Amino acid sequence: MTDASINPAVPKRHGSLMSADARTAKRNAAEKRFQMYGMAAIGAGLFFLVVLIGAILSSGIGAFQQTFITVPVYLDEAKLDKKGNRDPAEMAKVSTFGYNPLIQKAVLAAVEEAGIETPLKKSKNMKALLSASAAAQVRDVVLANPDMVGQTVEFRMLASSRVDGYLKGRVQREDVARDKNIDAEHLDLTDALREAGIVSKGFNAGFIFGADASESRPEQAGLGVSMLGSFFMMIVVLVLSLPIGVAASIYLEEFAPQNRWTDLIEVNIANLAAVPSIVFGILGLAVFIQFAHLPQSAPLVGGLVLTLMTLPTIIISTRASLKAVPPSIRDAALGIGASKMQATFHHVLPLAMPGILTGTIIGLAQALGETAPLLLIGMVGYIATNVPDGIAAGFLSPNSAMPAQIYEWAKRADPAYYERAWGGIIILLVFLLTMNLIAIILRRRFERRW
């Protein structure tokens, strides 16, 4: 009150401190509103996340289950080993086409034994139930164990993708009239066989560990081999980009003089981090394949290309964590007579290590999910079919990578592949989440703050 009497130009306050005046109320309201906007933004983000994860899980979870047909198959000597000498080299002349009739007969026999009424009375009719992979499966077992010929052996074989789709609800009864791969009678038979326990759904280990399959048998396709491809690529990326990236950052941060050249290099590194990844793919095609004559589709080349992509990320994060180490540590080390290199390697680098590792892991996770550059170096297609036989083959023989395999599946005609693509996304996400989790744990446990 005394203020007012000294300076009459200041308007007198109205009301009490307990009730806000109009301007304060307005400011408070603005702040409330802003908080609401923030919460709405977070809410929207969460909503999209839930929708995304829900869509991925609901579309992809089916890929982890697969339908199998379990029947005893009589391995007829007259068909599989005409000479009767059980020589695998001789028996290999019978191709998978020779095995198909035996398996179809076995399924028909099982149908009859279970007493199922069906208009499908020929063994050829059973073909639509079975995956084309069944013959190869039986043939592999027989060639590995020639003595089995002449016996009746029980096999657990994959059902065809249409039967599998029917049990998963993907193939609808009203649609099969126009589908030449299966008809309503086969669906009836499937229902009956399921009750008899011959057709059953089970966990699909083949999806996680298996190889890619052709267009006509999506039920057999798996992500395993392309996972190995990704694994070998990541090894290349780690082995090359970590030492190169760390060495470059240490030099730039601790030793390099500040001049135009280092400025130029810094700007270039920052720019490289923003270059679209497909550009590295074209570069890889030109340099590694066409100039250096490295093999096409090899994880080694994929790894080299992804190294180029990951390097800037690692350099930037390494420099940031080196910068975060307080200068007093360097000064103290230098002050008691350490050389610059000793100060860096004995004191600064260990303190920066958690940050460097975190940056590396995040860079690797980014590289793991990258598809675009792989398109250009021939890693997309029907490629991930052979499990590499050894370390060298793992780097050099053609292979795909997880995201490339998912992209390839999403392109294929059979709707069963669509489900596989979503399933593949689930596996890829699990890998990425695990890597990010490791990065977070490392940071939490070892990071020091000043």
Next chain:
Amino acid sequence: MNIKLTASALAIAAVATSAAARDNVQVAGSSTVLPYASIVAEAFGENFDFPTPVVESGGSSAGLKRFCQGVGEEHTDVANASRAIREKEIKACAENGVTDIIEVRIGYDGIVFASQFDGPSYTAFTQSDIFNALAPKVMVDGQLVDNPYTKWSDFNADLPAEEILAFIPGTKHGTREVFEEKVIAAGCEATGAMEAMIASGMSEDDAEDACLEVRSDGRSVDIDGDYTETLASIDANANAIGVFGLAFYENNTDKLKVATMAGVEPTTESIAAGDYPVSRPLYFYIKKAHIGVIPGLKEYAEFFVADEIAGPDGPLAEYGLVSDPELEKVQAIVGDEVTMGEGM
């Protein structure tokens, strides 16, 4: 930049010496042939001691371009194509030393026009309908004018009164060429547009080229990706029609309904009989210089055209390929390694 170059140089130095000999067949090319090639490659890997061949897609032109880049392990052995190789490509091949090429015809494929299953009733088209809908210039009352049509019913009362929207294969696809030749060009002739163009002073060649153009006002959309992309576009546009391969359609009958072309329904039988007008042969091309160098190449080619694979009861026919009635001749070509220009 310095760092990147260092990385490349190190990497090259580290592995250039150890680039091992390739022991698997490498195939690239048409995405239409890819399903068939992958089925064959899979069965080949199962039944032979060779590793499963690697099959990449990317389109006929892209595949042939890579095929023609040279002879040697780093180049592909086989190019899949949904059209015959062009003179220009043979020349490009020859310039890079790829001279002895074996052409193998594996069978026929139908191209179908399909739309959303629950969409408007596009059930019967003729080549003229498609031309009228998609050409930049059409015949109206005997005059060649800029395409005025916005609805299908504008030029054919039997078609639904829906906005014209078509998803057609992009120019890098071999399918585009067949679509142009067998549908657009045929429609151009049938509607008299070609005659009118020649009458207006164009040379015959120019008129033929002009016939193949499609309108650029957004009613005809090029799809450069695969049929799945066309399917997704059809899914999102109830009034649209799309161009598909017969095999793709047969795998997605729950979502698509097919239209007849000039009154003939596309089936393997009608294509084999030659009744369905829009079909084309599918090929693959082998570098003869690689036979004997890349293990399994000849065996793969022979296996591909064997009766049990490419025959009428084989897995390829099951997937949607119309098997070649002259398969024996093709088998002989592969068996004797007859290059193009030698026996043909």
